[in-house]
Amino acid sequence: MEVSPENEKRVRTRRSRVISRKIDRFFLALYDIFSFNVRFFKEVFLPPYEGKEIIRQCYEIGVRSLPLISLTGFIIGIVFMNQSRPSLAEFGATSWLPSLVSLAIVRALAPLVTALIGAGRIGSMIGAELGSMKVTEQIDAMEVSATNPFKFLVVSRVLATTFMIPALMMYTMLVALLGAYLNVSANEGTSFVTYFTQVFDAITFLDIFSSVIKSTLFGYTIGMVGCYKGYNSSKGTEGVGKAANSSVVTAMFLVFIEELLSLQVITALR
Amino acid sequence: MKKGQPVIDRSISVISIKNLVKSFGDLDVLRGVDLDLYKGENLVVLGKSGTGKSVLIKIISGLLRPDEGTVNVLGEDVPQLRGRDLDRLRLRIGFSFQNSALYDSMTIKKNLEFPLVRNQKDLTRGEVLQRVETVLDAVGLSQTINQMPSELSGGQRKRIGIARTLILNPDIMLYDEPTAGLDPITCIEINNLINEVQERFHTSSIIITHDLTCAKAVGDRMVMLLDGVFQRQGTFEEVFNTDDKRVKLFYDYNFID
Numbered sequence: 001m002e003v004s005p006e007n008e009k010r011v012r013t014r015r016s017r018v019i020s021r022k023i024d025r026f027f028l029a030l031y032d033i034f035s036f037n038v039r040f041f042k043e044v045f046l047p048p049y050e051g052k053e054i055i056r057q058c059y060e061i062g063v064r065s066l067p068l069i070s071l072t073g074f075i076i077g078i079v080f081m082n083q084s085r086p087s088l089a090e091f092g093a094t095s096w097l098p099s100l101v102s103l104a105i106v107r108a109l110a111p112l113v114t115a116l117i118g119a120g121r122i123g124s125m126i127g128a129e130l131g132s133m134k135v136t137e138q139i140d141a142m143e144v145s146a147t148n149p150f151k152f153l154v155v156s157r158v159l160a161t162t163f164m165i166p167a168l169m170m171y172t173m174l175v176a177l178l179g180a181y182l183n184v185s186a187n188e189g190t191s192f193v194t195y196f197t198q199v200f201d202a203i204t205f206l207d208i209f210s211s212v213i214k215s216t217l218f219g220y221t222i223g224m225v226g227c228y229k230g231y232n233s234s235k236g237t238e239g240v241g242k243a244a245n246s247s248v249v250t251a252m253f254l255v256f257i258e259e260l261l262s263l264q265v266i267t268a269l270r
Numbered sequence: 271m272k273k274g275q276p277v278i279d280r281s282i283s284v285i286s287i288k289n290l291v292k293s294f295g296d297l298d299v300l301r302g303v304d305l306d307l308y309k310g311e312n313l314v315v316l317g318k319s320g321t322g323k324s325v326l327i328k329i330i331s332g333l334l335r336p337d338e339g340t341v342n343v344l345g346e347d348v349p350q351l352r353g354r355d356l357d358r359l360r361l362r363i364g365f366s367f368q369n370s371a372l373y374d375s376m377t378i379k380k381n382l383e384f385p386l387v388r389n390q391k392d393l394t395r396g397e398v399l400q401r402v403e404t405v406l407d408a409v410g411l412s413q414t415i416n417q418m419p420s421e422l423s424g425g426q427r428k429r430i431g432i433a434r435t436l437i438l439n440p441d442i443m444l445y446d447e448p449t450a451g452l453d454p455i456t457c458i459e460i461n462n463l464i465n466e467v468q469e470r471f472h473t474s475s476i477i478i479t480h481d482l483t484c485a486k487a488v489g490d491r492m493v494m495l496l497d498g499v500f501q502r503q504g505t506f507e508e509v510f511n512t513d514d515k516r517v518k519l520f521y522d523y524n525f526i527d
C-alpha cells in the first residue's frame with residue numbers, strides 16, 4: 001500500500017495522541033501518589049489518634065519480624081566475615097577483620113538487609129491486607145460506620161513501619177555483629193572484648209546515626225508503598241495479588257534508589 | 271404480599287432525591303433519578319446487574335459524590351457534608367453491603383463492637399457486650415460470637431453484616447442485595463429478618479435486589495431502575511402490570527413457569 005502524506009500524518013497524530021495520553025496518566029499517577037503522602041502528613045497530626053491500632057501494628061510489624069530478622073542477620077554476619085577473610089589474609093591483615101566487617105554491617109548491610117526483608121515480609125502483608133479490604137468493601141464499611149479508614153489503616157501502618165524498621169535495623173546490626181564474632185572467635189580466637197573494642201573503634205556516631213535516619217526513610221517508604229498499592233488496588237481478587245506483588249517490587253526498587261541517594265549525602269557530610 | 275402492618279408515615283420523607291445524575295468516565299450510570307423514602311417504609315429497588323443500584327445507595331451514604339442533583343437524607347444535604355457532619359449522619363444510616371464486608375481480621379464480637387466502641391466511647395464493657403448480644407440475638411446467631419468471619423456461611427455472614435449495622439440503632443437501613451447467592455430457605459430467613467428489623471427498630475429501609483420473591487416479601491413499595499432512571503413504581507402488581515419487554519423479561523426470569 002502506498003503511504004500518502006495525508007495518511008502518514010493521520011498515523012502520526014494518532015500515535016502522538018496515545019503517547020500524550022500515556023504522559024497524562026503518568027503525571028496523574030504521580031499527583032495521586034503525592035496527594036496520598038500529603039494526606040498522610042495532614043492526618044497524622046489531627047486527632048483522634050489511633051494509639052491502640054498503632055501499637056497493634058508495631059507488634060505485628062516489629063515483633064513478628066524478629067525470628068526472620070534474627071536468622072538472616074546472624075547468617076549474614078557469619079558469611080560476610082568468612083568471605084572477607086581470604087582477601088585480608090593475603091596481606092596478613094586478618095586482625096583488621098572486625099573493623100572491616102563492623103563498618104560494612106553498620107553502614108550498609110544492616111539497613112539494607114532489614115529494609116529488603118521488611119519490603120518482602122511487611123510490604124507484601126500490608127499490600128495484600130489493604131488490597132483485600134478494599135476489594136471486599138471493608139474499607140467502605142469502615143467509612144460508613146464513621147471511622148476514617150485512612151487514619152485507622154494507613155496512618156497506623158505507616159507510623160508503625162517508620163518506627164519499627166529503624167528499631168529492627170539496630171537489632172539486625174547487633175545480631176550480625178554477634179554472628180561475625182562467632183566466626184572470628186572460632187577462626188582467629190579473638191576475644192569478645194577485643195572484638196567489640198575493635199568494632200566500636202571503627203565506627204563513629206555519624207555511621208549509626210545516618211543508618212538510623214536511612215532506615216526511618218526505608219520504613220516510611222515500605223509502609224507508604226504497601227498502603228498506597230493496597231488502598232488503590234483494583235477490584236477483584238486478582239487486584240489483591242497485584243497489590244501485594246507490586247508493593248514488594250516498588251518498595252525494593254525505591255529502597256535501592258534511596259540507598260544510593262543517601263550514600264551521596266552521607267559521603268558529602270563525612 | 272407482606273404480612274404485618276408497618277406504620278408508614280407518608281408525610282415524612284427520610285430520603286429525598288431529585289434529578290440524581292452520576293457517570294463514570296463515558297459510562298452514564300444514573301441519568302436523573304427521583305426518589306422519596308417515607309418514614310417506616312420498606313422500599314425495594316429492582317434492576318438488573320450493572321444498572322447502578324449499588325451506586326445509588328453509595329451516593330446516599332456519601333461514599334460516592336453525585337455529578338448533579340440533590341440528595342437529602344434526614345434533612346441533611348449529603349453531597350455538601352464533610353468530616354464530622356458526614357460521620358454524624360452516617361451513624362444514623364445502616365449500610366449492609368452486597369458481600370457483607372465483615373472485617374476478616376476480627377472475631378464476630380469485634381466486628382459488631384467496632385462501630386459502637388469507636389463512636390460511643392462512654393460505654394462500659396458490660397454495656398457493649400449487652401448490645402452485641404442483643405443484635406446477635408436479633409439475627410439469631412448468638413452462638414457465633416467468638417468465631418471468625420471466615421468460619422461462617424454466606425447467609426450467616428449476611429446476617430452478621432446486618433447485625434453490625436443494627437448495633438447503632440440506625441433510622442435508615444440500606445440493604446444491598448441481601449439475598450443474592452443464598453438458597454431459598456435462607457432467603458426467606460433474611461426476608462423475615464428485614465421485616466422484623468422494620469417492626470422492631472422502626473427503621474425506614476431501601477432494599478436492593480433482583481430477587482422478586484424477596485421484593486414481594488419485604489417491599490411496601492417498589493421501584494425499578496432501567497437505563498439510569500426509575501421506570502416503574504408502585505406495588506408489586508403495579509410495577510409488573512405493563513407491556514414493557516424489559517420489565518416482563520425480568521419477571522419471567524424470576525418465575526419460570
Ligand SMILES: Nc1ncnc2c1ncn2[C@@H]1O[C@H](COP(=O)(O)OP(=O)(O)OP(=O)(O)O)[C@@H](O)[C@H]1O
Pocket residue numbers: 294297299317318319320321322323324325326368
Ligand atoms: N467506583 C467506580 N468506578 C467506576 N465505575 C464504577 C464504580 N462503581 C460502579 N461503577 C460502574 O457503574 C455501573 C453500575 O454499578 P453498580 O455496582 O451500581 O451496579 P449494580 O446495579 O449494583 O449491579 P449488581 O446487581 O451486579 O450489584 C457498573 O457498570 C460499574 O462498572
Ligand SMILES: [Mg+2]
Pocket residue numbers: 323324325368446447
Ligand atoms: Mg450492586
